[in-house]
Amino acid sequence: MIDDWSPHFWRGRKATECLVLHYTANESLAEAVDMMRARGVSAHYIVGIDGETRRLVRERDRAWHAGQSAWNGKDQVNQRSIGIELVNFGWGEALEQGHIRRTEDGALRLAASPPVAVRDDRPDSAGFVWAAFPEAQMLAVLELVRAVVGRQKLDPTQVIGHEHVAPGRKRDPGPGFPWPRITAALARVSHRERPVARAVQSHCTRLGFPPAGGIDGAWGAGTEAVIARLVARHGAYYGLTAPGKSWAARRAFAELLRTIPG
């Protein structure tokens, strides 16, 4: 781990209620760090395609990664989160020979990484393909996520994406990110009921099914009702069924909701 401190942060943070994963939409760590500096944004960590990891902001401080955002029924996610940037090309159009391209600022960009198969039934991303996250990078990401979750005492369902806290505005890390590997890497971390309930309520809200009682961390009839509607809408495509009364099944349900793009 290399320290490469960013000038873009504020001292202190209100709480740690989630760990937010992003992609940089490019494929070079050095270029991504320069771009973040130029735009006046930051994250706590950045992980390159080869697994090289840099620490940009201390975990106790507030990095500028989420922008306008909400989670757990609260805005200003930067006040309540750790942010990790993953160097990754993101989305594009598929070319023959398995390449991905995207036109950005009038220039054509071609990805070095191959596309990965995804489940995505949204009409507004029809024709998109997404760049794979290489194995060397994923091993570094899983190690870093495990360490942050341990230090910050997070529930595994509190590891989420920028797309989950800014739905409609942000797409990262996108349906190409292998969320089941995060689930597997954190399988032994014990779960806590309120964060699991809040995660389910927050995902239902971003997918257009807000619980009547708001995001209160209490699993009641209102939560059951929106889950029934969400399962009726997305269940068949994404293999979702209502989780019932066991907290282990509810946590697995929250982890599955994380893979559904909004």
Ligand SMILES: [Zn+2]
């Ligand atoms: Zn982002």
